[in-house]
Amino acid sequence: MVNTSTESNIASLRGSGDIERTEIRIPPHNAEIEAALLGALLTNNRAYERIGDFLRAEHFYEPVHGRIYSALEKLIEQGQIASPLTLKHFFEKDEALSAVGGSQYLFDLAASVVTVINATDYGRTIHDLFLRRQLITLGEDVVNDAYAPEIDSPATDQIEAAEQRLYDLANTGELERGVVTLGDAARRAVESAEEAFRRDSHVVGVTTGLRDLDNKLGGLHPSDLLILAGRPAMGKTALATNIAFNAAEAYNSYVDESGRTITDGGHVLFFSLEMSAEQLAARILSEQAQISSDAIRRGDISSEEFNRLVVASQKLHRLPLYIDDSPALSISGLRTRARRLKRQQKLHMIVVDYLQLLHPSPGRRSENRVQEISEITRGLKTLAKELEVPVLALSQLSRQVENREDKRPQLADLRESGSIEQDADVVMFIFREEYYLEKAQPLLGVDEEQVKFSDRFEKWNNRIEEVRNTASVIIAKQRHGPVGTIDLFFDGKFTRFDDLDRQHDE
Numbered sequence: 001m002v003n004t005s006t007e008s009n010i011a012s013l014r015g016s017g018d019i020e021r022t023e024i025r026i027p028p029h030n031a032e033i034e035a036a037l038l039g040a041l042l043t044n045n046r047a048y049e050r051i052g053d054f055l056r057a058e059h060f061y062e063p064v065h066g067r068i069y070s071a072l073e074k075l076i077e078q079g080q081i082a083s084p085l086t087l088k089h090f091f092e093k094d095e096a097l098s099a100v101g102g103s104q105y106l107f108d109l110a111a112s113v114v115t116v117i118n119a120t121d122y123g124r125t126i127h128d129l130f131l132r133r134q135l136i137t138l139g140e141d142v143v144n145d146a147y148a149p150e151i152d153s154p155a156t157d158q159i160e161a162a163e164q165r166l167y168d169l170a171n172t173g174e175l176e177r178g179v180v181t182l183g184d185a186a187r188r189a190v191e192s193a194e195e196a197f198r199r200d201s202h203v204v205g206v207t208t209g210l211r212d213l214d215n216k217l218g219g220l221h222p223s224d225l226l227i228l229a230g231r232p233a234m235g236k237t238a239l240a241t242n243i244a245f246n247a248a249e250a251y252n253s254y255v256d257e258s259g260r261t262i263t264d265g266g267h268v269l270f271f272s273l274e275m276s277a278e279q280l281a282a283r284i285l286s287e288q289a290q291i292s293s294d295a296i297r298r299g300d301i302s303s304e305e306f307n308r309l310v311v312a313s314q315k316l317h318r319l320p321l322y323i324d325d326s327p328a329l330s331i332s333g334l335r336t337r338a339r340r341l342k343r344q345q346k347l348h349m350i351v352v353d354y355l356q357l358l359h360p361s362p363g364r365r366s367e368n369r370v371q372e373i374s375e376i377t378r379g380l381k382t383l384a385k386e387l388e389v390p391v392l393a394l395s396q397l398s399r400q401v402e403n404r405e406d407k408r409p410q411l412a413d414l415r416e417s418g419s420i421e422q423d424a425d426v427v428m429f430i431f432r433e434e435y436y437l438e439k440a441q442p443l444l445g446v447d448e449e450q451v452k453f454s455d456r457f458e459k460w461n462n463r464i465e466e467v468r469n470t471a472s473v474i475i476a477k478q479r480h481g482p483v484g485t486i487d488l489f490f491d492g493k494f495t496r497f498d499d500l501d502r503q504h505d506e
Helices: 004-016 031-043 045-051 063-077 084-091 104-111 119-147 155-170 182-198 211-217 236-249 277-289 293-298 303-317 331-344 369-387 399-403 417-423 433-439 450-467
Strands: 225-230 252-255 261-264 268-272 321-324 349-353 391-396 426-431 470-478 484-491 496-499
Touching: 031 045, 031 063, 031 104, 031 119, 045 063, 045 119, 063 084, 063 104, 084 104, 119 155, 155 331, 211 470, 211 484, 225 236, 225 369, 236 268, 236 277, 236 321, 236 349, 236 391, 236 496, 268 277, 268 331, 277 293, 277 303, 277 321, 331 369, 349 369, 369 391, 369 417, 433 450, 433 470
Parallel strands: 225 391, 225 426, 268 321, 268 349, 349 391
Antiparallel strands: 252 261, 426 470, 470 484, 484 496
8 A cells, every 4th residue: 555645745746747857867888988999909909008907897887898898808918819700709609799789799899990099098988987886886885884873883984984995996997107217217216316415414215313223224215114013111112203203303395406305304193003192292202301201290390390391392392293093093094194194284204103003994804813914014015105105113023032032033023924024115123132131130049159149140230231221223124225233322211212322431
C-alpha cells in the first residue's frame, strides 16, 4: 500500500513537470574519444609511448574499451604488433564485443581514425574524466559513511580516510620526473657543489648546529629520510630537539650575487607523539636558560633565574619552530599537516618523535606490525621526496642490545629493522657509555680481595671520567657519504648537546 501523502506528492510533481526535468545524472565520459584513442593505437603502436605512463585500462568508461586497451597494452609490452588482425582471435568469442559487432569492431575502430597526432590529448581527456567519476564516487562514499552511525569509526577517522583517498586519487596517473640527460644531472650536482663551496661551513642541507655532525653529513639534505635510534634514556629526543632548535635558530634567507636564493637553517615542524608541546618547550627553555627542567616545572627558581627564563622564552617566540603533539597520529594525517604548513608558511625540515608511535593510514591496518612499519617508513620517505625536505625520524631499538657485553647499537638492533634500514638514507645511533658504566659500578664481594677490588674500581673510575658528559653518534649507514662515530658533549641536567672539544686548558 502506498502512503496517501506520498501519492499526493508524486501527483503534484507530475503536475508541475518536475519529474520530467529530474533526470538520472550519467557519470562524465566520452565514448567517442575512447574509440578514437583505441583506433589511433591500433593504427600506430608508437602512440602508446605517449600515454602508457599514465593511462590504465580501468580509466575507460566503456568496459569493452577497457578490455581492448588491456589487450593492446599486453601485446605492445611483449614487443608484438597490436593490430585488428593480431587481436581478432582474442575477441572472436568475446560476448562483451558481440553487442557492438564482434571482432569486426576492431577493424571499424582502426578504419575511423583520422590522425594519431592527438593521442596524448585523447589519453589526458580519458584520464581526467576517470578522475571526475572517482571524485563523484568518493563524495558519495563520504556522505554515506557520515550518515552511518559507527562506534568504531569516529568523524575524525572518516575525515582522515577521505583525505587519504583524495591524496591517492591525486597521485593516480601522476607522471614521474622523467628522463634527464647526464649533462643536466651533472649541472645540478655542480650547482650544489658550488653552493657548498661558497659557504664557510660547506653545508648544503639544513644545519644541525653541531660542527662535527655537519662535517660528517654535510647537513640534513632535502628528500632524505634520516633515522636516529637508541635505547631509552640515551637522549634521542634531547638530540632531536637540539637539532630542530639549532636549525630554526640558524634560519636566514638571502639572495646572492648571482640572483639565487640561499637559505640557511629553516622552518622546522616537530611531530611530538610522546611528549606534549609544553614538555618539549620546557626542555628547550631549560637548555637555553641553563636551568634544570625539574626546577622549572616545580617553580623552584630564583628571581635571577626567572629573568633568564623570560629572556629565553622571548627568544623562542621568534623562532620558526612548530610543534604538533597530536596523539595517535597516522602517516596520512602527518602528511596532510606537513603539506598544509608548507603551503601556508614555509617548511625546510620535519622531525618525528618517534616512528613506532605512528599509525598506518585508516583502512590499511595490518595484523603484521612489520608491514605497518614498512608502510610508515615508505610514507616518510615519500613525504621527504614530495616536499623536498629532510625528515628526521626517531626510532626505538630492540632489547637485545642489553643482552650483549658491548652495548653499542648495530643496524640489526633496529626494531622491525628490515624496512627502516632499507628506506632510510642515513641511520644514526645515539649511545652514552656513561649511562651503562654507572649501572656497572664494581661492588666489593664477600670473597674478593681488597687489592683486586681496588684495581677494578680504579679502572672503572678512570673510564667513567673519560666518558663523563659525553655521547656518541654512530653513523651506521649513509647513502651519500662516510660512516663513523662522532663524540658530542652532553649535559644531562639541561638535556643539552654541543660540540665536544677534548683539547682545552684545565
